[in-house]
Amino acid sequence: xxxMRVPIIEKILDANDQVAAMNQQLLTSKKVYxxxxxxxxxxxxxxxxxxxxxxxxEFSSKDACFLSxxxxxxxxxxxxxxxxxxxxxLAVGMPAVQINTGGNCHLDAIxxxxxxxxxxxxxxxxxxxxxxxxxxxxAAFKLGTHANVLIASIPEGDDKPYKYPNIYRNLDVLIVNxxxxxxxxxxxxxxxxxxxxxLNPGLLTxxxxxxxxxxxxxxxxxxxxxxxxxxxxxx
Amino acid sequence: xxxMRVPIIEKILDANDQVAAMNQQLLTSKKVYxxxxxxxxxxxxxxxxxxxxxxxxEFSSKDACFLSxxxxxxxxxxxxxxxxxxxxxLAVGMPAVQINTGGNCHLDAIxxxxxxxxxxxxxxxxxxxxxxxxxxxxAAFKLGTHANVLIASIPEGDDKPYKYPNIYRNLDVLIVNxxxxxxxxxxxxxxxxxxxxxLNPGLLTxxxxxxxxxxxxxxxxxxxxxxxxxxxxxx
Numbered sequence: 001x002x003x004m005r006v007p008i009i010e011k012i013l014d015a016n017d018q019v020a021a022m023n024q025q026l027l028t029s030k031k032v033y034x035x036x037x038x039x040x041x042x043x044x045x046x047x048x049x050x051x052x053x054x055x056x057x058e059f060s061s062k063d064a065c066f067l068s069x070x071x072x073x074x075x076x077x078x079x080x081x082x083x084x085x086x087x088x089x090l091a092v093g094m095p096a097v098q099i100n101t102g103g104n105c106h107l108d109a110i111x112x113x114x115x116x117x118x119x120x121x122x123x124x125x126x127x128x129x130x131x132x133x134x135x136x137x138x139a140a141f142k143l144g145t146h147a148n149v150l151i152a153s154i155p156e157g158d159d160k161p162y163k164y165p166n167i168y169r170n171l172d173v174l175i176v177n178x179x180x181x182x183x184x185x186x187x188x189x190x191x192x193x194x195x196x197x198x199l200n201p202g203l204l205t206x207x208x209x210x211x212x213x214x215x216x217x218x219x220x221x222x223x224x225x226x227x228x229x230x231x232x233x234x235x
Numbered sequence: 236x237x238x239m240r241v242p243i244i245e246k247i248l249d250a251n252d253q254v255a256a257m258n259q260q261l262l263t264s265k266k267v268y269x270x271x272x273x274x275x276x277x278x279x280x281x282x283x284x285x286x287x288x289x290x291x292x293e294f295s296s297k298d299a300c301f302l303s304x305x306x307x308x309x310x311x312x313x314x315x316x317x318x319x320x321x322x323x324x325l326a327v328g329m330p331a332v333q334i335n336t337g338g339n340c341h342l343d344a345i346x347x348x349x350x351x352x353x354x355x356x357x358x359x360x361x362x363x364x365x366x367x368x369x370x371x372x373x374a375a376f377k378l379g380t381h382a383n384v385l386i387a388s389i390p391e392g393d394d395k396p397y398k399y400p401n402i403y404r405n406l407d408v409l410i411v412n413x414x415x416x417x418x419x420x421x422x423x424x425x426x427x428x429x430x431x432x433x434l435n436p437g438l439l440t441x442x443x444x445x446x447x448x449x450x451x452x453x454x455x456x457x458x459x460x461x462x463x464x465x466x467x468x469x470x
Contacts (some may be wrong), residue, residue, distance in 0.1 A: 103371070
């Protein structure tokens with residue numbers, strides 16, 4: 001009877017974590033690397049995905065084996081029934097699934113499971129999950145992806161790690177986007193980095209501009225290496 | 236007994252709405268106008284508040300009666316126990332209260348009530364509630380303020396009304412901030428305005444730059460007029 005006393009919120013989180021573990025097991029067994037891409041609204045999640053696809057094609061033009069190596073599926077989380085982001089991904093020829101959270105402020109593992117079931121996983125090397133634009137809610141829900149990636153954006157200001165610490169704590173990679181706007185915006189990079197360092201020491205960070213393409217090669221090189229590592233790993 | 240069947244979520248919302256109505260009643264009875272200021276992280280909520288205070292002082296230097304007319308209290312909502320924003324308001328000489336939501340993605344009416352109790356309401360003309368940086372959660376919770384104000388930010392992109400429609404539906408005023416960055420960012424103002432118009436026809440909109448001060452006078456004029464209207468109204 002003691003289990004009856006467990007608060008409901010813990011049961012929900014448990015259920016989510018269990019599905020998240022199943023998601024990762026499925027993705028790993030199919031050798032599909034996956035990332036959970038988080039950010040504020042308008043920080044450049046979809047732009048980064050499109051730029052990543054563009055650079056991967058550029059890489060592939062120099063390496064005949066490359067195009068077949070990296071096929072990307074995208075799961076787009078939105079709070080409303082709009083397909084603006086998913087349409088952009090489809091337009092560049094990659095499979096995309098749109099998930100409407102019905103006003104909810106984050107994706108959860110069950111939604112991602114449903115998205116995965118609509119993607120041709122056997123034909124993919126990488127799944128990018130674009131979470132709802134939000135710096136609070138997504139931090140609390142595991143999706144089962146292999147890496148948590150946050151995009152911080154220069155125009156958001158340099159104090160965001162101090163004000164939204166939870167999302168920085170569980171990151172594997174930080175992308176600092178819109179560095180092309182640095183000349184026009186007061187942004188103290190040292191203050192920003194100090195805030196990140198306190199929460200997540202040594203966090204791998206890529207400063208980029210999805211608009212100009214600056215820094216994208218380093219990010220895409222890291223990503224392709226992770227995809228290759230997963231394929232090599234025979235567990 | 237039929238009330239026992241009401242789902243818990245409705246009870247919570249009812250309780251919030253009841254406290255919100257009490258908040259508005261208290262504020263109105265004390266002739267304190269109040270706004271609920273919402274936005275994404277880094278859209279410029281605190282910057283707009285500081286710029287509003289600066290312009291009010293500029294106005295007051297031209298009108299000897301003005302300084303005593305507009306005394307502003309600020310309730311700062313944060314998801315973490317940081318006082319960065321509240322400290323900035325205190326530094327310019329206005330009373331500020333910081334509310335830590337404990338990781339929650341929005342303020343609610345009860346938190347605002349607690350904040351109001353720590354402000355010297357009898358000495359104030361205006362209370363600005365700075366909500367948590369979020370385009371999803373704050374839309375669902377009334378606070379009891381007299382007006383809902385959203386700051387959209389140019390670098391967030393022109394598609395935000397389409398992707399976060401709920402927050403646009405219940406607005407009284409829209410502020411479009413960071414217009415000084417328009418030369419450096421692709422932003423289709425017609426597409427943005429069409430998205431807003433569908434959700435909230437005729438919405439009062441102020442394009443501003445909290446950095447350069449452009450457009451701030453029009454916004455502050457509107458705000459002072461609302462404060463004066465509330466004082467004149469003898470209900």
